[in-house]
Amino acid sequence: MTDQVATNPIVLQRADPHVLRHDGQYYFTGSYPAYDRVVLRRAARLEDLQEAPEVTIWSRHESGPQSHLIWAPEIHRVDGAWYVYYAAAPNDHGTADAPGAHETFNHRVFVLECTADDPLTGEWVDRGQVDTGWESFALDATSFVHGGHQYLVWAQQHLAVRGHSNLYIARMANPWTLATPAVELSRPEHDWEVKGFWVNEGPSVLVRGGRVFLTYSGAATGIDYAMGLLTADEGADLLDPASWTKSAEPVFVSDPAVGQYGPGHNSFTESPDGETVLVYHARTYTEIAGDPLWDPNRHARAQVLPFDADGDPVWGTPVPDTRPVPTSTEVLAPDGAPSMAFVTP
Structure with a gap:
């Protein structure tokens, strides 16, 4: 594999991409443009995901806390079962929840479970909301198993x-x-994290070479959106904030030279050869x-993430596109054809 997969973007019009490699197959999910x-x-190669059939495993409720703005699902495999973490809200507008804060949406974190071998055909059970300890805007949950604990x-x-969102961690008793x-x-504190919005969101975890790398995204979702990094030793107490070192500067940013803007909300997977692959939109x-919220053209992209002799990631810059991409607000069907299933409000 070179520094990028054969075709980029790997999936058109799917923001907040999450890819899991399991038994030689890549499982992909991300925010559907209608957020519903x-x-x-699923595909054997990352570059085949765009043409792969897309299956709806869960749809929003007609009313209640899971009825609007379904955001950033992630698929995980824990103890032989499949889990999807996602955010949902009871309405499609925000509220000013704190002094000095901008409007914040009303999302909470929810979990789906599937115990069948095939998550595309198996039954998914709604495990409800994750109680994070207090009721406020919550989203972008990710999960990892380390040292025998989830x-x-x-x-x-x-x-x-002050701000819209901070990053939190907890150990789990079970997947919900x-x-x-x-x-x-982490909380928004550096200049790059507070451009437009005060945000730390979209965390993803990579354990490699004796260290735990925790990436996240900050700022508003336009050109200023970028990825930050926290690092801890693999054997440290991950629930101790002192175990983590936060980089003051972003590690992955827009690159006008290749026409890529607002890279972020990433996940990690691996190539068939075991190379780390960075997935992002x-x-x-x-x-x-x-409203940028309803612009569908944050496309999912992937590239190999190399490491230097010290084991540090060499983040580099977003790779250029090798596939034509839409630049209008028309939403495409999974096969790339125009679809009228979603109408921009």
Whole structure:
């Protein structure tokens, strides 16, 4: 594999991409542009995901806390079962929840479970909301198993902290229940994290070479959106904030030279040869008509993440596109054809 997969983007019009490699297959999910469902697709190669059939495994409720703005699903495999963590809200507007805060949406974190071998055909059970310890805007949950324990990392607003969301971690009793109180790992504090919005969100975890790398995204989702990094030793107490070192500068940013803007909300997977692969979304333009929330053209991309002799990631810059991409607000069907299933509000 070179520094990129054969075809990029790997999936068109799917923001917040999450890829899991299991038994030689890549499982992909991400935010559906209508924000009304959770979808999965599967392929043997990353570059085949765009053409892979997409299956809806869960749809929003007609009313209640899981009825609007279904965001950033992630698929995980824990103890022989499949789990999808996603965020949902009771409405499609925000509220000003804290002094000095901008409007914040009303999301909470929820979990789906499937115990069948095939998550595309098996039954998914709604395990409900994850109780994170307090009720406020919460989203972008990710999970990892380390040292025999499952952990949850997520973004949530705290009314005592200025801004929209901080990063928290907790150990889990089971895949839908926390076993320990939430511990804050990071809050928006550096200049690059507070451009447009005060945000730490979209965490993802990579354990490699004796260290735990925790990436996240900050700032508003336009050209300023970028990825940050926290690092801990593999044997450290991950629930101790002192175990983590936060990089002051972003590690992955927009690159006008290749027409990639706002790279972020990443996940990690691996190549068939065991190389680490960075998956993320980005746009190809900076001028957005209307509300950016409803612009569908954050496309999922992937590239090999190399490491230097000291075991540090060499983040580099977003790779250029090798596939034509849409630049209008028309939403494409999974096969790349125009679809009228979604109409921009």
